[in-house]
Amino acid sequence: MITLTLFSIICSPSKINIIEKNNMADFVKGKMELIPSEDDIPNYFRVTDLVNPAQYYYYRNKFIRPTLAIRRKLAMGTKLHEHFERLWLNIDGFERQETLLDGVWVGYNVVGKYDLRFRGSIIEIKTKSIPVDDPNDIFSFYPQDLEQLLYYVAISASPNKNNYLVFITDVYPYDFSCYCVSYNDLDNVRRLLSERIDLLSNALITKEPSILGRCRYYEHGCQYNESEVCKCKELEPLPIDKMKRIVTITKANDFEEILLNIDKSNYNQDLIYLNTFQILFPRVWYEEKIDEAESNFHKSSLKTAEEELLNKAILDVEEFKISHSPPNPLLEYPGFRVQIPRKYLTMRQSGKEPRIVPYLGIISELKNARYANKPHDIPLSRLAITCACVGVDSGVIFVHYPYLNRRLDAFYIEFQHIDEIREGIIEQLKSITKAKEENDIELLDPKLDWML
């Protein structure tokens, strides 16, 4: 009978020391609940301020924290941006904007940062809850996205005539659609920007927000509407007829093809790439890569967004920052590339030197506080694999419970059997090699019941 070998080696209670760290949890919780200071408002406009002037007006006057739903959307958007940007930067011709685009060089006190550039064209990526199937939908429902792209064009020194909007749905399978936005006369585009700057400046000087029209996110959970601070209910959205006259939007099927044609040459085809979860449960890897079965391990957008919020908060904790480079992965085995998350923090303990250890931020869907007393065995095992691979015998797990009043726990975990775990990983890699050679999944550790 096959047993879960690596899993049982790691989860040996007598060899793991779990210590709850309330201070560490409080630091992270503090960052998650943080309300940014209001004195960092710059004396220039950002492109993002101009595309939703009504919300910016109220933001300048009173900061109200976005609702949880909006924060999740923003976090999911960030995650998808990072993912697709990373993917598309592998395509020849794509480049990332390294510094802020400063409109001062073309006469505007406006700065902005577009997502990507492809052979001179600006690419703006937008995440949406439903697919954007029709160019007219952009005028009707997402004029702010079009304005954003056009304002980047306006503050560029020598922009292309054709630029692109890429819409990605924010739930799996993250479908995307591309639209080419073309203009004939750059002066017209710049005039749009000038008019918007004047409008917003006037509203701020005269303290009259009604000239800014209804907020673009009025029906999408804007915090100023929900808190009944704004007057948007009585207003119409800003007109878009001028913009309609100066641009043409067409479906960019050719560009979509380019985005689908991702160059995987950065990956060595002779190597087996494994993450910590696949090392633990190699049948998951086998089914997906060898049997080419469709994976059912897609994280929900709710979990991904919460994870992003948690990881951002951990990164923001000043006390956790590391002062020197983290350890490099030590574990090497021919034919494999073990992919370890590069997440490290400085661990402090009284009477001991600070040390750099790996951490893991996880989201628990537990709804009963009785069971929320220690990290689950799977994240614990994933941390153990990471520690063993980088030659460190301890790490930290942060667990966030969205359904338990957004509780957050931190656990410092010491593994007294790190060498044994490393041996277990090597055995696991040997089994994977053999299973692949012999085409026999049965040689691998079974999955847990819920994965069957």
Next chain:
Amino acid sequence: MGVLSSFVELLEENRLGSTKIQKIVYLSQTIHEIPLDFRFTLFNYGPYSIELSNEIENLEYQNILELKCDKELCHLHRTTRDLPNRAIKQKEQFIDFIHSTITTWGDYSTKDLELIATYIFIDRMKAKRGQYTQEELIKTVKDIKPKYSDRCEEVFITLESLYSFSSLRQTS
């Protein structure tokens, strides 16, 4: 999305929790033939689909459903947020099947639905391997769900009038 949100909306009074929605959707797929295509496996509380669980979380993320927790009990709630057009179409297409699923199973307790769904799951699994007797089927379910063994026979009798077991050999 349309079917799932309808179940939550129409069963709001029954305080639909995450276990019960799993069983309702399983029964809607297997008996009422709503083609939702969620893959189910047998888990602690009967047939369970990780894909369905993800879909529910996606609907929470999209603010269409909300999980309301009161002490240790949580139930799903349909928010006032409008459904996208394609979800409305799906809902309209299957509205009769949605109603028949709810009429048949909506009032059963979560515990009984767990047993019912487990019976059907086991029946379909066994049918692939040949014919079985009623006693064998009940014994298998009792072994899987020892906690509810006292309810197994009664639930089987109820289920017999609603569902035609495909693995059962006629007993004398």
